[in-house]
Amino acid sequence: MGDAAGGRRWPAGLLRRSGVRASRVLRGHCGAAAPARLDIDDTVSCFCRKARRKDREGEAAGDPKLYLQEALLERKLPELDMRQLVDLPRGLDYNEWLASHTLALFDHVNLLYGCVSEFCTPASCPDMAGPGGRTYAWYDERGKKCRLAAPQYVDYVMTYTQKTVNDETIFPTKYANEFPAGFEGVVRRVVRLLYHVVAHLYAAHFRSLALLRLHAHLHLTFAHLTALDARYALLDHKETDVLRDLEVALRLTEPAGAGLGAAGAAGLGAAGPGAAGGSADSSPRRREPVVTQPLATA
Template sequence: MGKARRKDRESSSVCTDEPKLYLEEAFLERKLPDIDLRVLVDLPAGLDYNEWLASHTIAFFDHINLVYGTISEFCTMSGCPDMTGPQLRTYLWFDEKGKKTRVAAPQYIDYVMTFTQKTITDESIFPTKYANEFPSSFESIVRKILRLLFHVLAHVYHCHFREVVLLNLHAHLNCLFAHLTLFDARFRLIDSHETEILHDLVVALKLLDGGGGTAGATVTSASSILAGNTNTSGGGDDNCAGAGIQSSSGNIGEPTHTSSIATSLSTGISTEHHHETPPQPPPQIASAQ
């Protein structure tokens, strides 16, 4: 029974460049509240650049992993024998020794998620303790993570957008793609050779102006439904929920990470990265002898 169902799912997943379902106007519809996309990605005054990269990178991982999880049962070894994207792009996996290997899409994506999870939980790379510094290679590590996560998005659009539509999650996928695209446009973190395969979607969603900067069009970011909140302001319609990246620390000594792209619009972008701050003694204690 289970095998028969898996066989049906495999046959329903067809990776083809034509037609591109994700470019059809019916699936480009989004609710666009009056908030400039640039407020989502511009580095706030006084905030460390690496902190900003870290907060967004963790959020991108969480949400792309979540989106892929909704359609992962349709991404099988036989249905997706290669890791492909639009324009018949094929991705090869490079191991720690630099050896490239052709692997099936689910295996490739498992490698991506495992590598990213291991990296963002490594205290020496994504520090959470006070006095632990970001490594000098931090930006290059972020570049690699975002490039790999982009590959996952490209594969979902190329091979599994039909399933995304059937699950009524296309508006949320588009919001996530918009956020990553604008973050990359702001900080130039992913090579244009990588992103060009979805440039037609960037144009269709009107994300960038002619100069490559953020457009005047507005959008909120990512999926309250995927974050577990189905009470959106759209009266039940597909909606991009509140904008922002929010990361907050727990009690000192026990930092917790909450990275969400589904923060209330009324709070704007509240970003306290997971990097722990030093304890401040109360004035009366500090002055006591």
């Protein structure tokens, strides 16, 4: 992995050492007693036994999703209203607000992936896959589409993001330095790439995260991503469709046909922050953000 701007590297070594420690915990965790309130080990073991039995019996296993099991739907700070977390405080610069959330999401996704990076190898994850058979391809600086194994893809994501946030011309930290005109477009790309990593964690490594008792942290990071997107329309609805069922299960989004209606629920991914029509309460995306600098199109 190459050096990021300023001679710094994203903490891959630290995270991979954390992953080694996590794997030791994981290997010895199956025999440990899980808290009776959650029954995480029992839920994971039962889920895996059912999946193996369906394979042996030749039944169509469909798309098993461990992360939708009721015992594993907890998340940290469940009483927190995520909309309040992402709403722009009065008088604060919009780009500054986006930058702070982008940095927080990058740190959390980076740490979560680092805990299971040892299990994400070219052999176990030959494709960058998300739920429902979704696969992600990397596009280089010339727009060329490249198929990469998941660890290589995540490496590219983390290296690109670290280099971007360390670039003073894009993420300014010094007095009198201004955000570039296309800053929101940069944030859109970073958030989209981080969403891909989160989707891969759910699709390929949720069992490991659950046994390590890190699934609630993943849910909270996902809730943060979802709330930020719902408020400022940073992601295309085609990107978020793969985890729409989890949004509903975590009560982050109304199910299709409830409240907003099917078209309204789908519209959570289609309308931008400046979309016309609809009330402020019906869809957070249709609420105008307070902007102190002009928004650039992505």
